[in-house]
Amino acid sequence: MPVTSRTLVADLAAAIDGPVSVAGWVDTVRDQKKVQFVVLRDESGAVQLVHPRTDAGEDPQPDPIADAISALTAGTFIRVEGDLKHDERVKLGGLEVKVGRLDVAAAALDSPIAEDSSIDKRLDYRWLDLRRPEMNLLFRVQTTLLHAMRTWWVDNGYIEIHTPKLMASPSESRAELFQVPYFETTAYLAQSPQHFKQMGQAAGFGKVFEIGPAFRADPSFTSRHATEFVSVDAEISWVDSHEDVMAMHEQLLAAAFAAVKEKHGAEIEALFGVEVTVPSLPFPRIPLAEAKEIVAARGYTVPRHDADMDPEGERRISEYVKEQLGHEFVFLTDYASSIRPYYHRRHDDDAGLTNSYDLIFNGAEISTGAQREHRIDVLVAQAQDKGLNPDEIGEYLEFFKYGVPPHGGFGMGLARVLMLLLHLPSIREVIYLFRGPNRLEP
């Protein structure tokens, strides 16, 4: 039975009555005296299989199919050849398949997880958790979202790069860094593709993107943190300010959300109870200082000693924007230099502020973007201003010595976007296999 001969469950509705081959795993078995029912599930949906027993009644005959069905455990993968019949009385999709032949591909032990299992238990058996229709849909949504972003970039002349994850020096900070013994020396796992996507600018690549893993040895246990995560990155040349980066960023997201809504909107509404909104352009923009005043006026003073926002403040400003401007997204702009990395470009007329932004979506930050400082003398001064010794970032500074255009870009956490899009409580739910301080398996 070659792979092409299998009919996906979702395609049965359009198929004509008659011989059909389906394959998937056993969801439930109803083993009655005269007739047996199996709900079979595959990656596209669920279908009812039916088998009228011949080993019952007045003239019982041996019935190997009935025996096989009686022995089925939930989760067992089977292939079935049978007769498809559309019958509107069948609740599940208005059709059923009468079993003609049933082959067990691999039997299953009873599932150790149930609907009420804790997230930790579910993650222990993530591959079983992923069989839930919600999780299957989630990863289809991710597939569509990523493909739409890449298509937008490709259509707009971007080059895809794969920056190395093994680095000789830290890319972001010396904290939360994974070290790797590397032959005679030590490597670090990339915390972001920051340095090397900027290298693409010095290389004259113009516009680049990358979707790949990043690593932080972050000991925190919040719903928003992981030690390994997928970072969505872009970097473009010849920007005048962060405004050019935001313009690209919002177009990209609008295209991606439109693709998700078109392909999965109805299913997302059915399974997650969420209506996908394609964001209108431009997204609202609010300078950070103003955003803090807004939330303060609405009764929340951000309890920080620095100029930054906090998660509750992000939630509140997002609430305000949703309420006043009817938008799920907001760019908070012009963060203070004191809370931004040395490589963010500062305002020409106010060195206390940077040409940078955070993007807030449905109450939480999903991305940081900025114009980068491309003038090497200013870059060195800003690094020193942050207490960095230029020697420590020597490899990075090399990129600027031989010419580089003005540029900027963003890094965005894929899992956060999905979590907030589908209103899920934790990124642990949306990462294929979550990695945290005490989670390295499976």
Added chain:
Amino acid sequence: MPVTSRTLVADLAAAIDGPVSVAGWVDTVRDQKKVQFVVLRDESGAVQLVHPRTDAGEDPQPDPIADAISALTAGTFIRVEGDLKHDERVKLGGLEVKVGRLDVAAAALDSPIAEDSSIDKRLDYRWLDLRRPEMNLLFRVQTTLLHAMRTWWVDNGYIEIHTPKLMASPSESRAELFQVPYFETTAYLAQSPQHFKQMGQAAGFGKVFEIGPAFRADPSFTSRHATEFVSVDAEISWVDSHEDVMAMHEQLLAAAFAAVKEKHGAEIEALFGVEVTVPSLPFPRIPLAEAKEIVAARGYTVPRHDADMDPEGERRISEYVKEQLGHEFVFLTDYASSIRPYYHRRHDDDAGLTNSYDLIFNGAEISTGAQREHRIDVLVAQAQDKGLNPDEIGEYLEFFKYGVPPHGGFGMGLARVLMLLLHLPSIREVIYLFRGPNRLEP
């Protein structure tokens, strides 16, 4: 000057004469007495800028533009506003831009590399090496190749996954593993997504793909090895044998090569002297044992003590296939169990052979594919047969206990495909930033 106002050099040919803004880096300066010429290059091409000096001749006037041009070093990034004029006498593209305004974005030191620099020296300054039109084209080809593959997968209902690169146990072998101190324990960098893409099968995902980094602490210095490389992976359910995997693999590559030829065929011919051939389907298939006989009959006996091929054998069988069948690709099939991992499915009627293949392209191996053994009892027996303690692969075996469909897939090295497609001598030339035993920078 917002990013949108810049005209790419490649778009000048179709632009009308008049005001234009271009930006890029200085390729060459010809600083003559009466007129100055600058060749400006951007990610899309090169254009001649011209400036008739006003500080020369009989009535010399101050000429700040002339001074700026005189001071330009190669590699400097500049923005220029000027007048576009189509003029067929101009060798470079039949047009030139008369400079009206010139702004230096970032000056450049003299380039430390030249055309005759060694590959090692060029890798030290990879971002300057990447400015070569050949390298720019290479990464555009990569972008197109990857996007075409993903589009084929997405159009065929595949789910994109991101398997973790931090693992609790080795995915392939205990050798050539990078270890990472991970909080209170030790993690390993994934040598391949093998385990976790198979987990997607147990999860009922049906068809999955991933393009991401993989790591091998491989101390070799050949032209085909790197410690970090981009692995192109797919895995599909309900295969009957490796034949189903090969059928998918060849369709995928044919679609990708067609996209590359259509978008870049002419440029590849111009810059690399290579004509891209869209492979015909099906690709030739030759059992490995037969392939060894063929190369032996042609005068080359593979000098190995095991059943495997060697690089010279791959080159020779590829030569034979090209000569006899007119094809650049060949699947070598049915590798001996003795030289394949324990998880490759063996023939039902000959446990000495596996349902596996290597894909050879233009003389070298680019991929290994196989049907996987999904029956847990057989899998355990095959592992023990290889001297593995099932406890060592306990995490992997867990995926098989709760049901799994028959499945198979492949892993393919992106850099090898590009190297062989463009007839380049080493993967070091085609990786954005090569990583080897003594290469961790930049």
